[in-house]
Amino acid sequence: AARAMAAWARAVRGLLLDVSGVLYDSGGDGGVPIAGSVEAVRRIKASGLKLRFCTNETQATREKFVKKLQGLGFDISVAEVTAPAPAACRILKERSLRPHLLVHNDLVPEFSEIDKTNPNCVVIGDAAENFTYANLNEAFRVLIGMEKPVLISLGRGRYYKETDGLKLDVGAYMKALEYACDVQAEVVGKPSKMFFESALAEMGVPPEQAIMIGDDIESDVGGAQRCGMRALQVRTGKYRPCDENHPHVKPDAYVNNLAEAVDIILQQL
Amino acid sequence: AARAMAAWARAVRGLLLDVSGVLYDSGGDGGVPIAGSVEAVRRIKASGLKLRFCTNETQATREKFVKKLQGLGFDISVAEVTAPAPAACRILKERSLRPHLLVHNDLVPEFSEIDKTNPNCVVIGDAAENFTYANLNEAFRVLIGMEKPVLISLGRGRYYKETDGLKLDVGAYMKALEYACDVQAEVVGKPSKMFFESALAEMGVPPEQAIMIGDDIESDVGGAQRCGMRALQVRTGKYRPCDENHPHVKPDAYVNNLAEAVDIILQQL
Numbered sequence: 001a002a003r004a005m006a007a008w009a010r011a012v013r014g015l016l017l018d019v020s021g022v023l024y025d026s027g028g029d030g031g032v033p034i035a036g037s038v039e040a041v042r043r044i045k046a047s048g049l050k051l052r053f054c055t056n057e058t059q060a061t062r063e064k065f066v067k068k069l070q071g072l073g074f075d076i077s078v079a080e081v082t083a084p085a086p087a088a089c090r091i092l093k094e095r096s097l098r099p100h101l102l103v104h105n106d107l108v109p110e111f112s113e114i115d116k117t118n119p120n121c122v123v124i125g126d127a128a129e130n131f132t133y134a135n136l137n138e139a140f141r142v143l144i145g146m147e148k149p150v151l152i153s154l155g156r157g158r159y160y161k162e163t164d165g166l167k168l169d170v171g172a173y174m175k176a177l178e179y180a181c182d183v184q185a186e187v188v189g190k191p192s193k194m195f196f197e198s199a200l201a202e203m204g205v206p207p208e209q210a211i212m213i214g215d216d217i218e219s220d221v222g223g224a225q226r227c228g229m230r231a232l233q234v235r236t237g238k239y240r241p242c243d244e245n246h247p248h249v250k251p252d253a254y255v256n257n258l259a260e261a262v263d264i265i266l267q268q269l
Numbered sequence: 270a271a272r273a274m275a276a277w278a279r280a281v282r283g284l285l286l287d288v289s290g291v292l293y294d295s296g297g298d299g300g301v302p303i304a305g306s307v308e309a310v311r312r313i314k315a316s317g318l319k320l321r322f323c324t325n326e327t328q329a330t331r332e333k334f335v336k337k338l339q340g341l342g343f344d345i346s347v348a349e350v351t352a353p354a355p356a357a358c359r360i361l362k363e364r365s366l367r368p369h370l371l372v373h374n375d376l377v378p379e380f381s382e383i384d385k386t387n388p389n390c391v392v393i394g395d396a397a398e399n400f401t402y403a404n405l406n407e408a409f410r411v412l413i414g415m416e417k418p419v420l421i422s423l424g425r426g427r428y429y430k431e432t433d434g435l436k437l438d439v440g441a442y443m444k445a446l447e448y449a450c451d452v453q454a455e456v457v458g459k460p461s462k463m464f465f466e467s468a469l470a471e472m473g474v475p476p477e478q479a480i481m482i483g484d485d486i487e488s489d490v491g492g493a494q495r496c497g498m499r500a501l502q503v504r505t506g507k508y509r510p511c512d513e514n515h516p517h518v519k520p521d522a523y524v525n526n527l528a529e530a531v532d533i534i535l536q537q538l
Contacts, residue, residue, distance in 0.1 A: 131402045133437075140428065140437050158449045159409065168409050168449050175448040176441035180427045 004253045008230060009268040014050035014205030016196070016224065017041075018214035019057060019065075020160060021237015022258050024072055026059075027163030031072065034236050036259025038073040043262050045075060047269065052203045053081045054196070054212070056155035056189040056219060058125035058170070060106040062086070082199040084154035084189030085110035088123060091188065097150065099123040102139040102173075104130060121150035124177065124185075126157075126170040136173065143181045151177055155189035157219050161238045190216070191223025200227070211252075213261050215239050222249040232261050273522045277499060278537040283319035283474035285465075285493065286310075287483035288326060288334075289429060290506015291527050293341055295328075296432030300341065303505050305528025307342040312531050314344060316538065321472045322350045323465070323481070325424035325458040325488060327394035327439070329375040331355070351468040353423035353458030354379035357392060360457065366419065368392040371408040371442075373399060390419035393446065393454075395426075395439040405442065412450045420446055424458035426488055430507045459485070460492025469496070480521075482530050484508050491518040501530050 017023065023041070024031045044051050053076060057065055062078045062085075069076050085107055092099060098115045101108065103125035111123075122139050143149040157169035174185045189195050200207055207228035214220020215237030224231040233239060233251040236258070244254070255261040286292065292310070293300045313320050322345060326334055331347045331354075338345050354376055361368060367384050370377065372394035380392075391408050412418040426438035443454045458464050469476055476497035483489020484506030493500040502508060502520040505527070513523070524530040 129402055131405070133398055133400045136400070136441075137434075137436050140441075141435055144428070144435060158451075159413070165406075166410055166413060167406050168445065172405075172409075172445035172449040176437065176445040179444040180437050180441040182427075 005232075005264055006268060008252075009211070009265050011209055012049065012211050012230075012265060012268070013209040014052065014200075014203045014211075015044055015265070016052050016054040016199055016203070016210060016212045016229070017258070018190075018212070018216065018220045019053050019055040019069070021215035021239070022213060022234055023053075023069065023074060025161060025163055025237065029163060030068055031163060033072045033074070034257060036257055040259045040262040041075055043266065047266055049265075049269075050203045050205050051080065052199050054190065054199045055081065055083050056126075056157055056170075058084055058107050058154045058189075059104040059128060061109050064106060082195070082202060084125070084195070087195060087198065088152055088154060088188045089114060091152065091186075092121075092123075097121040097152075099152070100139060100142040101125075102130065102135055103127050103154070120146065121152060122177070123152045123154065124170060124174055125154035127173070128167070131168075131173055136176065140177060140180050143177060143183065149181045149183040151181070151183055151185040153185040153187050153189075155219065156185070156187045156191070157216060159238065166238070190214075190219040191226070193223070193227055196224055196227040196229070200229075211265065213255075213258060217243040217246050217249050217251070221251045225249070225252075234258055234261065274501075274533055275537060277521070278480070278534050280478055281318065281480050281499075281534060281537075282478040283321065283469075283472045283480075284313055284534070285321050285323045285468055285472070285479060285481045285498070286527070287459075287481070287485065287489045288322050288324040288338070290484035290508070291482060291503055292322075292338065292343060294430060294432055294506065298432060299337055300432060302341045302343070303526060305526060309528045309531040310344055312535060316535055318534075318538075319472045319474050320349065321468050323459065323468045324350060324352050325395075325426060325439075327353055327376050327423045327458075328373040328397060330378050333375060351464070351471060353464070354394070356464060356467065357421055357423060357457045358383055360421065360455075361390075361392075366390045366421075368421070369408060369411040370394075371399065371404055372396050372423070389415065390421060391446070392421045392423065393439060393443055394423035396442070397436070400437075400442055405445065409446060409449050412446060412452065418450045418452040420450070420452055420454040422454040422456050422458075424488065425454070425456045425460070426485060428507065435507070459483075459488040460495070462492070462496055465493055465496040465498070469498075480534065482524075482527060486512040486515050486518050486520070490520045494518070494521075503527055503530065
């Protein structure tokens with residue numbers, strides 16, 4: 001990996017880090033940091049590189065999410081996080097959309113400013129335990145009742161890893177509603193190009209000087225590369241060996257974990 | 270409708286009837302017969318036409334399902350019903366597949382003869398209340414743990430109508446698992462060609478002398494037409510006016526309900 005990266009890692013001025021599966025493994029117990037990641041974030045900050053956390057996390061408000069990560073030892077603040085819910089709120093306001101929400105209870109406060117009466121769209125996030133049969137039927141009925149159904153999905157991930165095993169992500173439920181209503185969801189969050197571009201703009205770094213580091217071959221690596229960034233896949237989180245034979249996406253390099261990525265990148269500076 | 274059908278309805282020797290949405294509207298309370306349908310089934314039987322009930326119903330064993338319909342007044346027996354679960358059992362035995370079942374509790378007895386230890390495939394049916402977040406994650410983990418995931422789906426319906434409203438059907442959950450595992454399900458039941466062909470064989474009527482009557486524009490009408498049958502869509506059950514503008518499927522005629530279809534067909538004989 002080091003040799004492959006040497007040529008281009010020198011130009012890097014900013015890093016985008018996925019969070020779940022890169023910094024920590026999430027779980028009902030709050031999750032556990034991935035070995036070396038707490039120290040790796042500190043080293044990035046000390047190096048002078050720009051840094052932005054780019055997550056599809058929608059199980060909590062950014063405030064709560066950041067507090068959890070701080071509790072695990074990470075040097076992270078709300079202002080450093082790019083997440084789908086605030087991006088969705090901008091879209092809802094721009095287009096006068098009133099959402100029916102199928103999201104995690106802890107995400108609801110992100111939509112406190114949004115009119116939710118008489119819904120004219122459905123917003124779906126990783127609702128986890130809220131993905132009940134009754135709630136899915138309800139969201140479906142709202143959608144199928146519209147003349148032109150509008151479905152906004154906070155990410156399109158297939159699955160993710162928690163401490164007690166793999167879990168279906170929002171993308172799977174998005175597909176269920178897309179199929180039932182014969183509609184195509186608008187995806188906010190990774191791998192949407194607009195989402196990566198806003199993270200880059202917030203960091204003030206052009207794509208060719210940025211590296212995305214993630215565990216999701218499609219949402220993280222594929223999405224970032226389509227924006228003109230380099231992208232590394234870590235062999236932590238939801239990484240599976242068969243990702244290395246992905247039919248369409250090839251990371252610019254593989255690293256065992258975030259700590260190794262930071263080692264290699266900082267050596268080039 | 271009568272004029273459109275006059276030309277070809279004379280050749281008919283057998284009818285295939287969908288059940289839910291044609292004979293009755295299902296629901297937690299057992300459901301209610303659709304006006305005129307009890308009498309319509311009696312008239313078909315009295316006419317000498319061959320008759321077969323062709324259902325994707327997987328919320329109960331055929332025995333229990335038939336008993337419910339008898340309770341609503343229908344002249345129907347188990348031997349007259351073509352349903353997905355027995356067809357799936359034949360496939361499982363032929364290919365030595367051991368299923369993990371994600372189905373309705375009341376369907377489980379249909380699989381009593383099947384070895385379910387150490388699963389090497391997943392069978393999904395309309396599990397209804399069993400479509401919990403935990404059960405979907407479990408089925409997903411079984412699939413994603415296989416070198417070559419095998420997913421067998423009892424139907425691919427988008428949704429159906431119960432007395433208390435529209436419900437997501439098995440097809441939506443099938444799509445969720447297909448997407449999460451990057452696999453294509455094998456569909457047993459309508460609109461699979463093999464399923465219609467076995468119903469025709471059981472009736473002893475060739476497709477060009479059979480008419481399918483259903484409320485599902487894709488599973489009933491589209492599937493039967495691809496087998497060389499004529500197909501009518503009833504304006505009961507899950508029928509929606511926009512079905513009449515379906516981009517790919519055009520029924521051979523529309524009828525308001527089963528009673529009207531039987532009126533017209535019997536007039537031609």
